[in-house]
Amino acid sequence: MLRRLAITLGDPAGIGPEVVLKALANSTWTENCEITVVGTRWVLENTYQQLRKTTPAIANPDHLNILDINDGPSPSSIKFGVGNASSGAASFAYLETAIASTLKGQFQGIVTGPIAKNHWKAAGHDYPGQTELLAVRSQVNRYGMLFVARSPHSNWTLRTLLATTHIPLSQVPQTLTPQLLDQKLDLLILSLNQDFGIKTPKIAVSGLNPHSGENGQLGIEEKDWLIPWIQQKRDRYPQIQLDGPIPPDTLWVKPGQAWYGQNTAAAHDAYLALYHDQGLIPVKLMAFDRAVNTTIGLPFIRTSPDHGTAFDIVGQGIADPSSFQAAIALAIELAHSAQPPSPAHPITYQ
Numbered sequence: 001m002l003r004r005l006a007i008t009l010g011d012p013a014g015i016g017p018e019v020v021l022k023a024l025a026n027s028t029w030t031e032n033c034e035i036t037v038v039g040t041r042w043v044l045e046n047t048y049q050q051l052r053k054t055t056p057a058i059a060n061p062d063h064l065n066i067l068d069i070n071d072g073p074s075p076s077s078i079k080f081g082v083g084n085a086s087s088g089a090a091s092f093a094y095l096e097t098a099i100a101s102t103l104k105g106q107f108q109g110i111v112t113g114p115i116a117k118n119h120w121k122a123a124g125h126d127y128p129g130q131t132e133l134l135a136v137r138s139q140v141n142r143y144g145m146l147f148v149a150r151s152p153h154s155n156w157t158l159r160t161l162l163a164t165t166h167i168p169l170s171q172v173p174q175t176l177t178p179q180l181l182d183q184k185l186d187l188l189i190l191s192l193n194q195d196f197g198i199k200t201p202k203i204a205v206s207g208l209n210p211h212s213g214e215n216g217q218l219g220i221e222e223k224d225w226l227i228p229w230i231q232q233k234r235d236r237y238p239q240i241q242l243d244g245p246i247p248p249d250t251l252w253v254k255p256g257q258a259w260y261g262q263n264t265a266a267a268h269d270a271y272l273a274l275y276h277d278q279g280l281i282p283v284k285l286m287a288f289d290r291a292v293n294t295t296i297g298l299p300f301i302r303t304s305p306d307h308g309t310a311f312d313i314v315g316q317g318i319a320d321p322s323s324f325q326a327a328i329a330l331a332i333e334l335a336h337s338a339q340p341p342s343p344a345h346p347i348t349y350q
């Protein structure tokens, strides 16, 4: 069955338009998927004209299905390589349109280009990121930020779910609660099951403090509630191997080895990191060029590259489209294989 995906341009002043055009130069996507780019046509044409002489592998916007957003930004309002409230307003409008169309059933999923959160804020849209807007518009309050990367060395897949995401580090300890981890673990198990076909997963949970607290000497969260919580979850899900809390510095040794092809059997199917950088430093160290950010718990597929707007390299033609290509590939894979939850079939894990 032909699947339909929307791709949003992200911030038009960032590398979104460049990586979208480079990623769409690969025409094999369209063999079993219809892709619509949601953005501003003149931005894509501008990027194409700028890069086509030096970049042979770039799609011509004339050959793309483009949903040109009405009242998009004017050429004089966009500061390429910097961004501003206008580019923030545009990237917000692209995502709003893609979400509304997807909720109406026009697309099975959205691959989102990178946005600058500060430019959303400058445009009056106070969301910590695209994930949160997707959740609000989809009317879900249980969702998760899962990074997925397939190793080119071993074909092993690194999956990292962040328990907390876009909050200051100082707020992490009080935001982490057994109830929050309940939600994240349930979503993770469901996603491993439905999206990746892993029925009896092995999951590793990170500690919060150095040495996972060293029995309370270096931090109390593990002793106070994280260790009892893991034990309770083991009792609830006996078919699942749940390991942890693993000291956060050594947690990444086995996935690092598996990534490079050593002892993949010792690695876990997924890692539950307790805060943004605890999970994303190892992900980006191993897989900056191929990790995909996917939102689980939505009534449709959402993937995104792992990188941001990279304003510092806009217009140079050096933006690497690999992560964006991986995001498209995963969205297509999920659109064909997964059984995504829908509002009619709310998420429950038995």
Ligand SMILES: NC(=O)C1=CN([C@@H]2O[C@H](COP(=O)(O)OP(=O)(O)OC[C@H]3O[C@@H](n4cnc5c(N)ncnc54)[C@H](O)[C@@H]3O)[C@@H](O)[C@H]2O)C=CC1
Binding pocket: 015, 019, 113, 114, 115, 116, 117, 118, 130, 293, 304, 305, 306, 307, 308, 309, 310, 311, 312, 313, 318, 319, 320, 321
């Ligand atoms: N999914 C999203 O929408 C994301 C958005 N962001 C946003 O992006 C903005 C910039 O964030 P940064 O922390 O600077 O991260 P960034 O990922 O934009 O850039 C970090 C470094 O990586 C390089 N880089 C990034 N993507 C690249 C690519 N495809 N090819 C070659 N080099 C690449 C950049 O040139 C820069 O040196 C922020 O406003 C942030 O909120 C950041 C991460 C994800």
Ligand SMILES: NCC(=O)COP(=O)(O)O
Binding pocket: 115, 128, 129, 130, 131, 132, 280, 293, 304
């Ligand atoms: N670091 C991950 C990130 O910023 C993802 O943001 P978003 O997809 O929620 O916009």
